[in-house]
Amino acid sequence: MKKIILGILIFISFTLLLAILIVGIDNKNYIGKKTKQNKQQYLKEKSKNIILEKYSSRDLDIEVYITKNKKIQKMNIEEYVKGVVAGEMPVNFDIEALKAQAIAARTYGLARLEKFGGEKSLNANGADVNDTIEFQVFMSKDDRIKLWPKKYAEQYWKKLSNAIDETKGEVLVYDNRLVMEPYYFSTSGGRTEDAVDVFSKDVPYLKSVESPGEDRAPKYKTQFTYTYNELTSILNKVYPKSKLSAKTLKKQIKILERSRGGSVKKIKIGDTYITGSKFRSILGLTSSNFTIDFSTKNVCVNCNGYGxxxxxxxxxxxxxxKEGKDYKEILKHYYQGVDVIKLNIKN
Structure with missing residues (x-):
């Protein structure tokens, strides 16, 4: 009996050893069946250790699909970040806000690279990202300068460049891993949103926080006005089974649930239930944080915030x-539980 047990143990050990020799202990491919779950686990482990490594400047190159030229342009991440900050944030913002934007943009760009656990997207046309809002808006120095007043253009570019240069190599990490979803947007209605309420995905560092003082933003409040017939027609085209009527529209549209940040989570349209995000998309609203006012002649949708x-x-x-907070304080406020670290880049 002992000989039989010993024989079985030897066979199992030999089989496991053979599997290791065939597959290998490999840092490029995940082991086992290539299921989505296995791949996600591999990418998670890869991103966990990536910040401890040393990088050359070439390791941080990113490929950007330039839509107007229909060509892929390869550049260093720092050049890319300058173009993103140029395209995404007003240059007259405080330098600390520009630095915060630079780190969020750099983190986002690196998170799209396969070496950092990212995956290629079809929308990038073979590149890592494109230069539109599908990823991050990217503008070259020449394109950006053309849109600024000529007498201030070089001064503005220098300010923008300083924000990137002074934060070179700095990224956001959470639980010792690169932050893969450093989302940002233009304007809140006084409070940001939980990721789970907007994207149906719980992300630990994307939680609702207060964001006061934004009432000076140009799109802090916006209003969209429709006649009863216009709004009925728009919604019936998307949801014909809802059978909305202009005469009874006020009774047929009802906001049912809001998020902690104030956005509409669920809204009823006739007998159809949809998200506030979907309603926003259909009407092209500036945000999902809205109210609906039914007057005698028109329906007014009033939005708070933008994005x-x-x-x-x-x-x-x-x-x-402007209240004296530095870029790290800003980032740690909006991305809960994160740290700002500098990648180990070889000269």
């Missing part, structure tokens, strides 16, 4: 900077 509301509010970041 999806998750992560860092850019106007809120500027408010904090």
């Amino acid at each position: 999806h509301g998750v992560g860092m509010s850019q106007w809120g970041a500027d408010v904090m900077a």
